[in-house]
């Protein structure tokens with residue numbers, strides 16, 4: 085018990101004083117997770133919308149594939165990305181393994197199915213409401229996808245934030261493809277794992293607290309956006 | 319008897335099956351140019367499905383919808399509960415125009431004109447989905463009107479409106495008709511049907527029981543079902 089409080093005090097000191105290593109790890113974490121959330125949303129949101137309203141051959145297979153990806157252990161995703169990026173792999177020439185780029189790729193692969201699944205639900209609900217009206221106006225599938233993505237933009241922003249949360253809290257895949265290299269690919273989650281195993285609890289705890297705060301802030305933001313948009317736009 | 323003008327729209331033996339239920343059963347009717355048609359019938363008779371089928375939103379299991387000249391003209395529909403997009407009232411009108419290939423300055427001008435014609439200038443820039451039911455209904459009329467349709471389908475456009483708002487919608491529908499646009503609408507308000515209709519199509523259990531000039535319909539309905547309907551409904555007009 086005593087040790088926890090001692091660690092907590094040290095953790096707060098670390099945060100208050102802006103310890104250089106600590107700040108670097110937090111900043112890199114947020115930066116990479118943000119990039120992954122943006123990339124994953126750019127792919128996942130339209131994908132979800134197309135699956136929601138499109139009627140094309142292969143739609144069912146796509147849904148099954150996305151659902152499977154959703155349930156895939158992230159270390160397996162990490163392993164696959166590792167194999168793709170390793171020297172002998174098909175993308176080996178990119179030279180990305182053990183770089184921040186590799187982490188973004190792995191996180192993006194993990195973000196896409198979550199964003200697509202949530203977006204599909206959001207867009208499908210809207211489509212149930214809009215379908216006849218849009219068809220009556222003469223709207224084709226392509227424009228319908230764009231219209232629905234725009235009209236559900238506030239809900240989709242919260243979907244994207246969920247994607248960010250997923251990326252920020254990922255550890256297994258990031259460890260595999262990033263290698264947890266100090267100053268290069270060490271992010272909050274991998275640092276926590278490492279420091280804990282080394283017994284440096286204050287740093288691990290400080291990072292843990294920041295991670296919790298980030299996740300809380302993201303969720304509070306998502307909630308606020310929803311409330312505001314409901315009042316402002318109906 | 320004078321020769322009848324060619325029908326703008328002719329439905330022949332239209333049968334529509336939804337969820338395994340035959341909701342339109344060999345329904346036939348003719349929509350002649352230049353008249354205002356009001357479709358009457360009890361709840362569940364098939365009025366909404368008829369409008370949606372004529373508008374092309376519901377595929378018939380059998381039968382045909384034929385347009386004059388073999389090609390559907392520009393048409394629009396105002397639903398009982400219109401769906402507004404999450405953008406301003408004006409942008410909703412502009413959206414309909416954009417979809418139909420009207421761009422740039424012309425789109426802007428026509429959207430503004432349509433908004434003005436339904437008396438919504440003051441709230442043109444408000445988000446459409448927070449407007450009142452009556453305002454949304456007028457906005458839906460503006461969105462349809464802006465498209466300059468040859469025929470406009472309206473499904474109970476005044477269903478949940480107060481008398482003032484309903485009167486406003488009636489005035490707009492009359493103005494649209496006065497421009498030569500063909501009006502086909504449903505209502506449960508018989509007073510409104512009397513005011514707006516040139517002819518009545520009475521639907522009973524998915525079939526046209528009669529299609530009669532309005533004054534004649536209200537004086538002496540031709541079908542037994544319409545007679546029973548008018549007896550039951552008149553106290554509420």
Ligand SMILES: Nc1ncnc2c1ncn2[C@@H]1O[C@H](COP(=O)(O)OP(=O)(O)OP(=O)(O)O)[C@@H](O)[C@H]1O
Pocket residue numbers: 336337339341359360361362363364365366367368
């Ligand atoms: N999607 C559907 N699936 C199954 N049945 C349907 C569907 N849509 C309509 N129906 C049925 O078709 C029949 C006609 O419906 P419709 O909405 O056209 O009636 P209506 O004359 O417009 O009635 P109201 O005056 O209540 O609006 C009803 O019995 C209704 O239950």
Ligand SMILES: [Mg+2]
Pocket residue numbers: 365366367473
């Ligand atoms: Mg109806």
